[in-house]
Amino acid sequence: MLFVVLVVASQIIAAQEYDPYIQNKVNEIAYDSVLQRLQDFEDLGMKQAGTAALEETANWIIQQHQQFGYTDIELDSFYVGSNLVYNIIVTKTGTLYPDTYLIIDGHYDTYNGPGVNDNGSGTAIVLEVARMMADVETAYSIKFIHFTVEELGLVGSTHYVENTVIPQNMDIRLVFNIDEVGGVAGMVNNTITCERDEWSPTSNNEASAAFTDTLASLTEIYSSLNTHISYAYGSDYVPFMENGYVVTGYYEYNESPYPHSIHDSLSNMDPEYVFELTKASLASCMYFAEYLNSTTSISGNEDEYLPMDISPNPFVNNLEFNNRWDNPVEITMYNMSGKVILNSRIPAKSKIRVQPECPPGIYLIKGNTDNSNAEFHQKLIKQ
Ligand SMILES: [Zn+2]
Known part of the structure; x- marks a missing residue:
């Protein structure tokens, strides 16, 4: 355990360095691409278990990953009441550590509204990062996961952890969860909360704190945002951290009053904020999965x-x-x-x-x- 902590600590030091290759990749992200995804998400409507919109949103997510060139797309399906729902898991295999995963995730179900902030924002970011990473070779494997039925009690992520992660004894480097990062229209949204595990079991807390510090450093280097460190709670990383896995996450610093209502719309949030977080998420994904390239x-x-x-x-x-x-x-x-x-x-x-x-x-x-x-x-x- 001490060895693991020392390794993580050395990564923090490395994270302070500016990497022009990551910057070049970050510069390729288009604001319009992020904005269009948020608009598409809004147009899909209210996405609760049993709605056609949830199914259509899942198809929309799958089609995009296919367009990006991914072929390893799994549906982790289960019933909520009489409704069949599914988590979407897209795997990109790493070159050096193919059996060790960076998970970057966000739920795509919504509650009482279109949920463009909660969690169209996280969904758009996971999609954009997947698009940008499609041609980037990485040392570690990456799983881009779109969880379902988060809003009824972390149902999708709990199902995945209990039925896939634990039975397979999955080797997970880090779970990077993105939930409700849309910002609030009319406010200055210049800070993001980076979340770390401060709960029992405590065996994974030190590593979570180290990764979260690194996430904050990378966020400040590759976006215009400031960072605030707080504790993780109430999103899809919970079943992972309860089972000893190492997590980190993003959650908006200005907390929107609109989620879980019909007012959780694009016009009530700040797409520029989502754009900045997309940059920081891509940089963090490249860093945590250890990108490899031919002319760095x-x-x-x-x-x-x-x-x-x-x-x-x-x-x-x-x-x-x-x-x-x-x-x-x-x-x-x-x-x-x-x-x-x-x-x-x-x-x-x-x-x-x-x-x-x-x-x-x-x-x-x-x-x-x-x-x-x-x-x-x-x-x-x-x-
Ligand atoms: Zn949410």
Whole structure:
């Protein structure tokens, strides 16, 4: 447990760093895209168990994930009274830890109204993050989950935890829940509450606090919002945290008076606020799922002794070269009889990932810069 806490603590420090690759991705989010989703959600009407609107909203959610290119879409169905309802679970498989999941979720049912804030806002964000993540490779797997029947007592999330998460002993890195983040029309909505677990069991509370601090840091870096830390309660993370899983969440700081009424409409909320939270949610999703990409520019430390990180060593399939130099580096990989296995040029301050096609054994890496005689060698083991 102490080890886990130390690992999480080191991630907080890393979170303070600004990452231009995440910023570039965040810049691709379109305000109109977020606004249109909120409008579509409103147009679908009141979404309670037994309504056609709930079914139509589920179909609308599924169709969008299909359009984004996702194929692993599961329906976790069950009855509420005589009504068949379902949670929607979209899985994106990670490269390095395919069996460990980041869950990003928001419920899509509403109560006594169209629920554009509660929880069209969270639904729109989960959808937009899924759209943006479709072409981003990540180390951890991600589950985008749209829970149903939250409003009648966390029914959908409780069903999922009891019937899927616990029986499968699912390995969950973090549950990131987004519920009611629409803001209030006419108010200055410049702060978001980041929620952490302060309840029993306490074994997961320290990790929840650490992830929540990181969420707050990322939110302040990649959106215009300020953050406020508070405790988690009354949303779909509850059945997870009660069963020892690590959670965090977003909830609006200016609490709207309109949820659970016909006035929970787009005109009574602040779509700019939802837009800012979409940016922060995407950045957090990329960070928590540990995105991997072929041409990441990084902010390196000029004083580091080694110019190039090569990891992991030993390796199995994937190998990552992280060039921290200000110059491009030519990399050549040889087997022990001097045959060239791989030759690649790594731009200054960049990472690349490769899959060398070679049998298990010992290899030698040689690196040179273009404009100097600097050269280094490193031994590498393939398992
Ligand atoms: Zn809600």
